Amino acid sequence: MALEGKVRDLALPEVFRLIQISAKTGVLWVRAGSRKGSVHFRSGQIHYASSSPSGAPIAERLIRAGRLRPSQLKSAQAELRAAEMRSPEPQPSAPGSSPGDGLLPALLLRRELVSESELVSYLRDQIEDSVFNLFSWPDAEFEFILGQEPDEDSLLLTLDAEAVIMEGCRRMDEWPAIMARLGSLEKVPHLVPSAHEVSLKPQEWALVCLMDGRRDGSTIVAQAAADRFHAAKALANLVGAGLVTMRDPALELLGKKTAVALQGPIDIYNLTLLASLCNSEVTSHRRTEPAGEEEIEVQFTAGVREDDRGGELLVYFPESRTPAEVIRRMALETSGFILLVNINSRDSVAASRRDVALMESITERPWVVAAYASMVDEAVYEEEIRQILSLPEGVPVVYCNIRDPEDSAGVLDAVLSRLP
Numbered sequence: 087m088a089l090e091g092k093v094r095d096l097a098l099p100e101v102f103r104l105i106q107i108s109a110k111t112g113v114l115w116v117r118a119g120s121r122k123g124s125v126h127f128r129s130g131q132i133h134y135a136s137s138s139p140s141g142a143p144i145a146e147r148l149i150r151a152g153r154l155r156p157s158q159l160k161s162a163q164a165e166l167r168a169a170e171m172r173s174p175e176p177q178p179s180a181p182g183s184s185p186g187d188g189l190l191p192a193l194l195l196r197r198e199l200v201s202e203s204e205l206v207s208y209l210r211d212q213i214e215d216s217v218f219n220l221f222s223w224p225d226a227e228f229e230f231i232l233g234q235e236p237d238e239d240s241l242l243l244t245l246d247a248e249a250v251i252m253e254g255c256r257r258m259d260e261w262p263a264i265m266a267r268l269g270s271l272e273k274v275p276h277l278v279p280s281a282h283e284v285s286l287k288p289q290e291w292a293l294v295c296l297m298d299g300r301r302d303g304s305t306i307v308a309q310a311a312a313d314r315f316h317a318a319k320a321l322a323n324l325v326g327a328g329l330v331t332m333r334d335p336a337l338e339l340l341g342k343k344t345a346v347a348l349q350g351p352i353d354i355y356n357l358t359l360l361a362s363l364c365n366s367e368v369t370s371h372r373r374t375e376p377a378g379e380e381e382i383e384v385q386f387t388a389g390v391r392e393d394d395r396g397g398e399l400l401v402y403f404p405e406s407r408t409p410a411e412v413i414r415r416m417a418l419e420t421s422g423f424i425l426l427v428n429i430n431s432r433d434s435v436a437a438s439r440r441d442v443a444l445m446e447s448i449t450e451r452p453w454v455v456a457a458y459a460s461m462v463d464e465a466v467y468e469e470e471i472r473q474i475l476s477l478p479e480g481v482p483v484v485y486c487n488i489r490d491p492e493d494s495a496g497v498l499d500a501v502l503s504r505l506p
Contacts, residue, residue, distance in 0.1 A: 364389030
């Protein structure tokens with residue numbers, strides 16, 4: 087059965103129905119740019135689905151809910167990889183997919199790490215959430231690959247394809263109203279004080295517990311132990327009830343105001359300097375960014391500093407594991423960089439070599455080194471710093487206590503003085 091094409095010519099719900107009517111077994115791969123997903127069919131019915139980057143896999147959902155430890159997941163994934171290497175007939179896979187994803191739930195059950203009822207519930211959530219994500223990609227391409235019958239032990243749940251289609255379409259119908267109420271998931275939710283007694287549903291309580299005035303809506307929805315649709319809908323209900331307000335994120339100033347990015351190998355120290363520099367609340371933002379052929383979710387932290395003339399300056403940093411190509415692309419909207427270098431020892435200085443190479447690859451953007459230490463007696467000083475990092479001549483090295491606002495301001499002034 088050859089079935090491939092574009093959703094603009096044949097919508098995914100109709101593709102699902104064709105597979106259901108013909109009672110085929112196999113995997114439907116869906117791709118839209120760097121986004122990708124899959125739906126696994128057996129005799130026309132659905133038993134597994136996944137999507138990335140916005141769909142949280144079942145293991146991540148279980149970890150968020152406290153039902154599974156990361157160490158347990160790591161051990162189970164290692165067993166699946168070993169089994170796949172031994173298999174003489176590997177199952178078809180798409181680029182970027184994780185080996186044995188569809189077999190993981192059954193393995194967790196065999197190891198008695200999660201009960202069958204919990205697995206079925208979370209698996210259903212993942213399937214419905216993934217299908218909703220796939221339906222929302224208007225420019226996607228699809229290909230159905232006939233596959234072998236899945237292992238009976240891995241069939242924990244089989245869903246009627248028509249029921250999954252109807253649920254996905256229902257969510258698509260509701261989504262515009264949810265987003266109209268929220269404005270954008272990039273906004274930061276803030277609790278509104280209430281003089282009246284408030285009664286919240288468990289899912290709403292879970293969201294409220296994550297609201298600290300720093301996380302944006304995307305981060306809160308991603309960290310909630312629920313699928314994206316229902317978490318966003320619960321957040322919209324809180325806004326509609328007047329219990330939460332959505333505020334514009336600091337990161338929206340990127341490209342509109344002077345912006346300085348912090349770059350360093352240790353996120354907690356980047357955050358310390360950022361908090362010491364900014365007059366506003368420091369907020370966290372989760373954005374989907376292209377990285378090669380993939381799309382990944384990257385966490386950014388940002389704040390605003392008011393200058394002496396009453397203007398605003400954006401200061402932000404991406405999490406340390408952010409790919410270099412994402413940082414280089416964001417540099418187009420960034421005025422300059424502060425490179426944080428820990429000078430506790432020669433080894434700690436050497437940890438910034440990758441960041442120095444990244445700075446040198448970003449042309450026409452000034453940068454300075456902010457040298458900080460937590461163990462002054464063992465600190466490395468400028469001559470050695472320059473030698474270890476092979477710093478280009480002319481790049482300033484500014485010593486600072488990153489917890490001291492005056493010292494931090496001195497580092498910022500150093501990079502601002504180098505702007506054209």
